[in-house]
Amino acid sequence: TFTLRLPLTLTIAKLLIATVGPIVIALPSDSIEEIVVPKGDQMQKSGTKRFLLWRGQMLPTYTMSDLLEYNCPVRETTPSKALVYVPTPEDWALPLVVMRREQQAFALEIDRVITEQELVIKPFGKALAAPSYTYGCTILGDGSLIPVIDGNALLEQFLAQSQEETQPRTLSHILEATTKKKSSVNRTQTPAKTAPIPTILIVDDSTGLRRTLAMTLQKAGYRVLQARDGQEALEQLRQSSKVQMIICDIEMPNMNGFEFLGQRRQDPQLSKIPIAMLTSRSSEKHQRLAMHLGANAYFTKPYIEQYFIGKIKKIIEQSKSEV
Numbered sequence: 001t002f003t004l005r006l007p008l009t010l011t012i013a014k015l016l017i018a019t020v021g022p023i024v025i026a027l028p029s030d031s032i033e034e035i036v037v038p039k040g041d042q043m044q045k046s047g048t049k050r051f052l053l054w055r056g057q058m059l060p061t062y063t064m065s066d067l068l069e070y071n072c073p074v075r076e077t078t079p080s081k082a083l084v085y086v087p088t089p090e091d092w093a094l095p096l097v098v099m100r101r102e103q104q105a106f107a108l109e110i111d112r113v114i115t116e117q118e119l120v121i122k123p124f125g126k127a128l129a130a131p132s133y134t135y136g137c138t139i140l141g142d143g144s145l146i147p148v149i150d151g152n153a154l155l156e157q158f159l160a161q162s163q164e165e166t167q168p169r170t171l172s173h174i175l176e177a178t179t180k181k182k183s184s185v186n187r188t189q190t191p192a193k194t195a196p197i198p199t200i201l202i203v204d205d206s207t208g209l210r211r212t213l214a215m216t217l218q219k220a221g222y223r224v225l226q227a228r229d230g231q232e233a234l235e236q237l238r239q240s241s242k243v244q245m246i247i248c249d250i251e252m253p254n255m256n257g258f259e260f261l262g263q264r265r266q267d268p269q270l271s272k273i274p275i276a277m278l279t280s281r282s283s284e285k286h287q288r289l290a291m292h293l294g295a296n297a298y299f300t301k302p303y304i305e306q307y308f309i310g311k312i313k314k315i316i317e318q319s320k321s322e323v
Contacts, residue, residue, distance in 0.1 A: 011121045011212045015138060015148065016097070017114040020064045026138050026148045029116055030219045033098040033105060043093075052096055052107045061096065061107040067158045099151045108151055121148050121215075123208020133157055135211045150215070198316050199223040199240075203233040203248040203260065204278070209301075213247065213278075220309045230255030234263060237270055245316050246275040250286065261293035274319045276312065278303065 015026040016035075036042070036054065043061070044051045050061040096107040119138040124130040133153035137145050200222050202210050214224040225243065227233035229252040237243055246264075250257035257277060264270045276297040277290045287298045296315055299308060 011135075011215070012118060013121055013215070014116060014118050015121075016116050017146065018095075018097075018110045019112045019114065020068060020110050023068065024114075024144075024146050025068075026119070026146050027097065027151060028135070028148065028215060028219070031099055031151060031215075033100050035113060036096045036098060036107070038093050038096055052098070054098060054105070054107070057105065059098065059105050059107045061109060062155060062158070063109045064097075064154075065111075067108070067154050097151070101152045106155065108155070121212065123206070123212060130207070131157075135215055136208055150211070152218075197221065197223045198244045199225060199242045200245045200247060200312070201225045201227060201233060201236060201243045203227045203230060203246060203252070203257070205229055205249065205252040209249075216305055216309065217312075220313075229253055230257065230260030230263065233260060234270075237273070243273055244319065245312065246273055247278050247312070248275055250277060250279040250281050250290070258289060258293060261290065261295060265294045272319075274315050276315065 014029040016029050016032060017024065017026050036052065038052060042053045044053060044058070051058040052061045094109050094111060095113050096109050098105055098107050121136045121138055123136040124134070133150050135148040135150055137147050139145060200217055202213055202224060204210050205228050210226045214226065217224050225236060227236055231254045233246070248257045248260060257279065261275070264275065271294065274296040275294070276299060277295050278299045278301060279286070280301045282300040290298055297311060
């Protein structure tokens with residue numbers, strides 16, 4: 001007998017299927033706080049900006065069709081037979097998808113909610129220059145391909161491209177400004193202190209795996225940075241002191257995982273950051289070499305999500321206790 005390991009970067013996730021104009025998209029359900037059909041008094045305006053009153057908070061609201069840009073017209077096609085549209089009253093407002101980035105929330109306006117299904121997310125191939133805000137695509141029962149969108153990344157890209165000086169450049173800035181506005185009205189209230197969110201750096205030359213793993217980690221409550229190889233990872237680490245954990249592949253161009261471990265070991269500050277290797281190389285010699293070079297853990301692809309996240313959490317907690 002023999003064991004065959006296939007390093008497939010596939011993820012099964014519960015997805016919300018929705019329409020934005022003529023486009024059908026999918027959003028990971030775990031990234032959604034709530035779907036709101038706003039009433040008149042829930043929507044407020046400040047100049048050209050819109051806000052949703054949600055659970056006592058004023059959330060910046062954006063139209064998703066404005067965020068999704070295409071360089072060519074979208075051809076009209078026959079609707080997928082796998083999608084069953086549920087009619088809604090004509091007097092209803094367009095639905096809003098409330099999402100959260102770290103400890104802050106925002107709302108995206110879509111045209112129609114269709115259904116929620118558990119589907120497979122498959123990364124795009126290297127031949128396709130996919131937008132940075134996509135996790136990959138999913139396939140419906142009739143063979144239709146639908147892009148899976150990272151709402152946080154989409155909004156960040158939109159704000160970064162904005163040239164208006166009066167508009168905050170990042171989601172963090174606009175939400176921070178909203179928070180300050182609210183706190184000035186409620187000065188008597190003491191803001192609750194929240195624990196800092198751990199930051200994890202993913203180092204892998206596979207764009208699809210980075211996105212899939214980033215989605216898994218963000219779902220577990222972590223902030224994620226990404227690097228394509230060891231050299232890019234070193235540059236990011238020397239620019240940011242917030243990284244508390246590194247997850248690294250072995251086979252990468254420019255600087256592979258073993259070379260990165262060697263460089264990390266020579267730097268007194270970087271050597272304090274725990275690192276876990278995530279690779280398709282399952283042989284004992286690769287594992288021994290990685291541990292000899294200072295790796296804290298060694299995982300093989302494909303990984304079991306629940307077990308993997310549990311180990312990562314344990315490593316980060318142990319690292320904090322040693323500081």
